[in-house]
Amino acid sequence: MRYVAEATEARFIVTFDADGQHRVEDAGAMVERAIDEDVAIVFGSRFLDQRTKPGWLKKRVLKTAVWITNQQTGLRLSDAHNGLRVIRRDAFERLDLKQNRMAHATEIVLQLSRTKLPWVEHPVHVLYTDYSRAKGQSMINAVNILIDSILK
Numbered sequence: 001m002r003y004v005a006e007a008t009e010a011r012f013i014v015t016f017d018a019d020g021q022h023r024v025e026d027a028g029a030m031v032e033r034a035i036d037e038d039v040a041i042v043f044g045s046r047f048l049d050q051r052t053k054p055g056w057l058k059k060r061v062l063k064t065a066v067w068i069t070n071q072q073t074g075l076r077l078s079d080a081h082n083g084l085r086v087i088r089r090d091a092f093e094r095l096d097l098k099q100n101r102m103a104h105a106t107e108i109v110l111q112l113s114r115t116k117l118p119w120v121e122h123p124v125h126v127l128y129t130d131y132s133r134a135k136g137q138s139m140i141n142a143v144n145i146l147i148d149s150i151l152k
Contacts, residue, residue, distance in 0.1 A: 001092045013092050015108075017083035026124040030086040033122055040091040040117035043077060043109075044084030048123035055128075069106055073113035077121060081105045084124050091117050 004013050012031055016022040022044070030042040046052035047062075054062065062081060069080035083105065087095075094115050099107045112119070 001095060005093050011089055013087050015083060015085045021126045022084040023125060026084060030122045033120065034086045034088060037120060039120050040088040041112050041119035042086040043119065043121045044082040044124035045079035045121040046082060046124060046126040047078040048121060051125040069109055073110050075113050080109055091115055
C-alpha cells in the first residue's frame with residue numbers, strides 16, 4: 001500500500017488473499033460500488049448472501065472474530081476478516097500497518113475505523129477449494145490471532 005501511495009496516482013487499492021479464494025468479478029464490482037456510492041472503503045463479506053459455504057467450525061470462528069473486531073472498532077461488520085477490500089487513496093494513505101501475516105487484517109479494520117470515512121460491505125463469494133484450504137489460514141492460527149487481538 002505504501003508503494004502504491006508513493007509511486008502511483010491510483011485512486012483505489014484492492015487487497016485480496018493470495019490463496020485463490022477471491023474472485024476478480026467481486027473485486028471489480030466493489031470498485032464500481034466505491035465509485036458509484038462515493039465511499040472510501042468497501043469490505044467484502046461472505047455472510048451477506050448464501051453463496052459461500054465455510055463449514056460449521058470455520059463459520060463459528062469467523063463469527064467470533066467479527067464480534068471481537070466490532071467491539072474493538074465500533075463498526076458493525078458481518079465479516080471482519082475477509083481479505084477482499086477496496087480502499088480509496090485518502091483511506092489507505094492513513095494506514096500505518098505494523099502487523100504482518102494474518103494479524104494485519106484486524107489492524108487494517110481497526111485503523112480504517114478510526115478514519116471515520118464512509119464504508120459499506122459488499123457480498124462476495126469466497127471459494128473454498130482444496131488449494132485455498134491448503135494455503136489458507138489454519139483454525140489454530142485463527143484462534144491465536146483472536147486471542148492476540150483480545151490481549152491488545
